[in-house]
Amino acid sequence: MSRLFLRFALPSALLAGSALLHAAPPREESPVPRDLINAVDAQSPDAESDALAAVAAANPLGSKENPVRVGGPEGERAYLARLRCADGKAPQIGARSEAGAGGFGSVVAxxxxxxxxxxxxxxxxxxxxxxxxxxxxxxGLTLSPR
Structure with a gap:
Protein backbone atom coordinates (compact mmCIF):
# COMPACT_ATOMS: atom_id res chain seq x y z
CA MET A 1 0.00 0.00 0.00
CA SER A 2 2.77 2.50 0.81
CA ARG A 3 4.48 1.91 -2.56
CA LEU A 4 1.16 2.56 -4.30
CA PHE A 5 0.82 5.82 -2.33
CA LEU A 6 4.33 6.94 -3.23
CA ARG A 7 3.82 6.08 -6.90
CA PHE A 8 0.45 7.77 -7.48
CA ALA A 9 -0.89 9.88 -4.60
CA LEU A 10 2.30 11.74 -3.67
CA PRO A 11 3.12 13.00 -7.21
CA SER A 12 -0.51 14.09 -7.65
CA ALA A 13 -0.38 16.05 -4.40
CA LEU A 14 2.90 17.70 -5.42
CA LEU A 15 1.46 18.74 -8.79
CA ALA A 16 -1.61 20.22 -7.11
CA GLY A 17 0.59 22.16 -4.69
CA SER A 18 2.71 23.44 -7.57
CA ALA A 19 -0.40 24.78 -9.30
CA LEU A 20 -1.28 26.76 -6.17
CA LEU A 21 2.16 28.37 -6.13
CA HIS A 22 1.59 29.75 -9.61
CA ALA A 23 -1.96 30.97 -8.99
CA ALA A 24 -2.93 34.62 -9.34
CA PRO A 25 -2.58 36.82 -6.25
CA PRO A 26 -5.47 36.67 -3.80
CA ARG A 27 -8.15 39.21 -4.67
CA GLU A 28 -10.53 40.87 -2.27
CA GLU A 29 -12.99 43.67 -2.77
CA SER A 30 -11.07 46.78 -3.76
CA PRO A 31 -11.88 50.23 -2.33
CA VAL A 32 -11.97 51.45 -5.96
CA PRO A 33 -15.58 51.96 -7.15
CA ARG A 34 -16.93 48.80 -8.78
CA ASP A 35 -18.38 50.72 -11.75
CA LEU A 36 -14.89 52.00 -12.65
CA ILE A 37 -13.48 48.46 -12.49
CA ASN A 38 -16.35 47.17 -14.65
CA ALA A 39 -15.84 49.98 -17.18
CA VAL A 40 -12.19 49.11 -17.75
CA ASP A 41 -12.59 45.31 -17.56
CA ALA A 42 -13.59 45.27 -21.22
CA GLN A 43 -10.34 47.03 -22.12
CA SER A 44 -6.80 45.68 -22.01
CA PRO A 45 -5.16 44.79 -18.67
CA ASP A 46 -2.90 47.85 -19.12
CA ALA A 47 -5.95 50.12 -19.40
CA GLU A 48 -7.36 48.65 -16.18
CA SER A 49 -4.07 49.16 -14.38
CA ASP A 50 -3.79 52.74 -15.64
CA ALA A 51 -7.35 53.56 -14.55
CA LEU A 52 -6.77 52.09 -11.08
CA ALA A 53 -3.48 54.00 -10.79
CA ALA A 54 -5.26 57.26 -11.68
CA VAL A 55 -7.85 56.70 -8.94
CA ALA A 56 -5.16 55.65 -6.44
CA ALA A 57 -3.09 58.78 -7.17
CA ALA A 58 -5.82 60.89 -5.54
CA ASN A 59 -4.74 59.35 -2.20
CA PRO A 60 -1.45 59.62 -0.29
CA LEU A 61 1.28 57.21 -1.41
CA GLY A 62 1.63 54.37 1.10
CA SER A 63 -2.05 54.41 2.08
CA LYS A 64 -4.39 51.45 1.62
CA GLU A 65 -6.06 53.24 -1.32
CA ASN A 66 -2.66 54.02 -2.94
CA PRO A 67 -0.21 51.38 -1.76
CA VAL A 68 3.45 51.47 -2.74
CA ARG A 69 3.66 49.11 -5.72
CA VAL A 70 6.64 46.72 -5.71
CA GLY A 71 7.62 43.36 -7.16
CA GLY A 72 7.37 40.57 -4.62
CA PRO A 73 8.88 40.26 -1.15
CA GLU A 74 12.27 41.24 -2.59
CA GLY A 75 10.73 44.47 -3.87
CA GLU A 76 9.26 45.19 -0.45
CA ARG A 77 12.64 44.71 1.25
CA ALA A 78 14.50 46.78 -1.36
CA TYR A 79 12.04 49.67 -1.14
CA LEU A 80 12.02 49.69 2.67
CA ALA A 81 15.84 49.64 2.69
CA ARG A 82 15.87 52.85 0.62
CA LEU A 83 13.48 54.78 2.91
CA ARG A 84 15.08 57.64 4.86
CA CYS A 85 13.86 59.88 7.68
CA ALA A 86 14.06 63.70 7.55
CA ASP A 87 17.56 63.48 9.10
CA GLY A 88 18.74 61.20 6.26
CA LYS A 89 19.01 58.11 8.47
CA ALA A 90 17.21 54.83 7.89
CA PRO A 91 13.96 54.45 9.86
CA GLN A 92 13.15 51.52 12.10
CA ILE A 93 10.92 49.09 10.18
CA GLY A 94 8.36 47.03 12.07
CA ALA A 95 7.04 43.58 11.24
CA ARG A 96 4.99 42.91 8.11
CA SER A 97 1.25 42.45 8.66
CA GLU A 98 -1.59 41.76 6.23
CA ALA A 99 -3.82 44.78 5.65
CA GLY A 100 -6.68 43.42 3.49
CA ALA A 101 -7.47 44.57 -0.05
CA GLY A 102 -5.71 47.62 -1.41
CA GLY A 103 -6.56 50.10 -4.12
CA PHE A 104 -5.50 47.69 -6.88
CA GLY A 105 -7.67 44.82 -5.59
CA SER A 106 -4.91 42.59 -4.28
CA VAL A 107 -3.93 41.85 -0.69
CA VAL A 108 -1.58 44.47 0.72
CA ALA A 109 0.88 44.49 3.61
CA GLY A 140 7.58 62.63 5.67
CA LEU A 141 10.08 60.19 4.17
CA THR A 142 12.54 60.23 1.28
CA LEU A 143 14.19 57.55 -0.85
CA SER A 144 17.94 57.10 -1.02
CA PRO A 145 19.48 56.74 -4.49
CA ARG A 146 20.09 53.21 -5.73
Missing amino acids: SFAVTCPGAAPQAVIMDMYHEEHDETRAPA
Whole structure:
Protein backbone atom coordinates (compact mmCIF):
# COMPACT_ATOMS: atom_id res chain seq x y z
CA MET A 1 0.00 0.00 0.00
CA SER A 2 2.77 2.50 0.81
CA ARG A 3 4.48 1.91 -2.56
CA LEU A 4 1.16 2.56 -4.30
CA PHE A 5 0.82 5.82 -2.33
CA LEU A 6 4.33 6.94 -3.23
CA ARG A 7 3.82 6.08 -6.90
CA PHE A 8 0.45 7.77 -7.48
CA ALA A 9 -0.89 9.88 -4.60
CA LEU A 10 2.30 11.74 -3.67
CA PRO A 11 3.12 13.00 -7.21
CA SER A 12 -0.51 14.09 -7.65
CA ALA A 13 -0.38 16.05 -4.40
CA LEU A 14 2.90 17.70 -5.42
CA LEU A 15 1.46 18.74 -8.79
CA ALA A 16 -1.61 20.22 -7.11
CA GLY A 17 0.59 22.16 -4.69
CA SER A 18 2.71 23.44 -7.57
CA ALA A 19 -0.40 24.78 -9.30
CA LEU A 20 -1.28 26.76 -6.17
CA LEU A 21 2.16 28.37 -6.13
CA HIS A 22 1.59 29.75 -9.61
CA ALA A 23 -1.96 30.97 -8.99
CA ALA A 24 -2.93 34.62 -9.34
CA PRO A 25 -2.58 36.82 -6.25
CA PRO A 26 -5.47 36.67 -3.80
CA ARG A 27 -8.15 39.21 -4.67
CA GLU A 28 -10.53 40.87 -2.27
CA GLU A 29 -12.99 43.67 -2.77
CA SER A 30 -11.07 46.78 -3.76
CA PRO A 31 -11.88 50.23 -2.33
CA VAL A 32 -11.97 51.45 -5.96
CA PRO A 33 -15.58 51.96 -7.15
CA ARG A 34 -16.93 48.80 -8.78
CA ASP A 35 -18.38 50.72 -11.75
CA LEU A 36 -14.89 52.00 -12.65
CA ILE A 37 -13.48 48.46 -12.49
CA ASN A 38 -16.35 47.17 -14.65
CA ALA A 39 -15.84 49.98 -17.18
CA VAL A 40 -12.19 49.11 -17.75
CA ASP A 41 -12.59 45.31 -17.56
CA ALA A 42 -13.59 45.27 -21.22
CA GLN A 43 -10.34 47.03 -22.12
CA SER A 44 -6.80 45.68 -22.01
CA PRO A 45 -5.16 44.79 -18.67
CA ASP A 46 -2.90 47.85 -19.12
CA ALA A 47 -5.95 50.12 -19.40
CA GLU A 48 -7.36 48.65 -16.18
CA SER A 49 -4.07 49.16 -14.38
CA ASP A 50 -3.79 52.74 -15.64
CA ALA A 51 -7.35 53.56 -14.55
CA LEU A 52 -6.77 52.09 -11.08
CA ALA A 53 -3.48 54.00 -10.79
CA ALA A 54 -5.26 57.26 -11.68
CA VAL A 55 -7.85 56.70 -8.94
CA ALA A 56 -5.16 55.65 -6.44
CA ALA A 57 -3.09 58.78 -7.17
CA ALA A 58 -5.82 60.89 -5.54
CA ASN A 59 -4.74 59.35 -2.20
CA PRO A 60 -1.45 59.62 -0.29
CA LEU A 61 1.28 57.21 -1.41
CA GLY A 62 1.63 54.37 1.10
CA SER A 63 -2.05 54.41 2.08
CA LYS A 64 -4.39 51.45 1.62
CA GLU A 65 -6.06 53.24 -1.32
CA ASN A 66 -2.66 54.02 -2.94
CA PRO A 67 -0.21 51.38 -1.76
CA VAL A 68 3.45 51.47 -2.74
CA ARG A 69 3.66 49.11 -5.72
CA VAL A 70 6.64 46.72 -5.71
CA GLY A 71 7.62 43.36 -7.16
CA GLY A 72 7.37 40.57 -4.62
CA PRO A 73 8.88 40.26 -1.15
CA GLU A 74 12.27 41.24 -2.59
CA GLY A 75 10.73 44.47 -3.87
CA GLU A 76 9.26 45.19 -0.45
CA ARG A 77 12.64 44.71 1.25
CA ALA A 78 14.50 46.78 -1.36
CA TYR A 79 12.04 49.67 -1.14
CA LEU A 80 12.02 49.69 2.67
CA ALA A 81 15.84 49.64 2.69
CA ARG A 82 15.87 52.85 0.62
CA LEU A 83 13.48 54.78 2.91
CA ARG A 84 15.08 57.64 4.86
CA CYS A 85 13.86 59.88 7.68
CA ALA A 86 14.06 63.70 7.55
CA ASP A 87 17.56 63.48 9.10
CA GLY A 88 18.74 61.20 6.26
CA LYS A 89 19.01 58.11 8.47
CA ALA A 90 17.21 54.83 7.89
CA PRO A 91 13.96 54.45 9.86
CA GLN A 92 13.15 51.52 12.10
CA ILE A 93 10.92 49.09 10.18
CA GLY A 94 8.36 47.03 12.07
CA ALA A 95 7.04 43.58 11.24
CA ARG A 96 4.99 42.91 8.11
CA SER A 97 1.25 42.45 8.66
CA GLU A 98 -1.59 41.76 6.23
CA ALA A 99 -3.82 44.78 5.65
CA GLY A 100 -6.68 43.42 3.49
CA ALA A 101 -7.47 44.57 -0.05
CA GLY A 102 -5.71 47.62 -1.41
CA GLY A 103 -6.56 50.10 -4.12
CA PHE A 104 -5.50 47.69 -6.88
CA GLY A 105 -7.67 44.82 -5.59
CA SER A 106 -4.91 42.59 -4.28
CA VAL A 107 -3.93 41.85 -0.69
CA VAL A 108 -1.58 44.47 0.72
CA ALA A 109 0.88 44.49 3.61
CA SER A 110 1.47 47.11 6.26
CA PHE A 111 4.84 48.04 7.78
CA ALA A 112 5.26 50.34 10.79
CA VAL A 113 7.97 52.87 9.93
CA THR A 114 9.42 54.90 12.80
CA CYS A 115 11.78 57.86 12.63
CA PRO A 116 13.50 59.39 15.69
CA GLY A 117 11.24 61.92 17.37
CA ALA A 118 8.22 61.04 15.20
CA ALA A 119 5.21 58.81 15.70
CA PRO A 120 5.27 55.54 13.75
CA GLN A 121 3.46 55.65 10.43
CA ALA A 122 2.07 52.75 8.44
CA VAL A 123 3.45 52.24 4.95
CA ILE A 124 1.14 50.00 2.92
CA MET A 125 2.68 47.99 0.08
CA ASP A 126 1.27 45.92 -2.79
CA MET A 127 3.82 43.33 -3.92
CA TYR A 128 1.98 42.21 -7.06
CA HIS A 129 3.49 44.80 -9.42
CA GLU A 130 6.68 43.36 -10.92
CA GLU A 131 6.52 45.87 -13.78
CA HIS A 132 6.34 48.99 -11.58
CA ASP A 133 9.37 50.90 -10.27
CA GLU A 134 8.28 53.28 -7.49
CA THR A 135 10.50 56.37 -7.35
CA ARG A 136 8.57 58.35 -4.73
CA ALA A 137 8.38 58.06 -0.94
CA PRO A 138 5.41 58.44 1.40
CA ALA A 139 4.92 61.83 3.08
CA GLY A 140 7.58 62.63 5.67
CA LEU A 141 10.08 60.19 4.17
CA THR A 142 12.54 60.23 1.28
CA LEU A 143 14.19 57.55 -0.85
CA SER A 144 17.94 57.10 -1.02
CA PRO A 145 19.48 56.74 -4.49
CA ARG A 146 20.09 53.21 -5.73
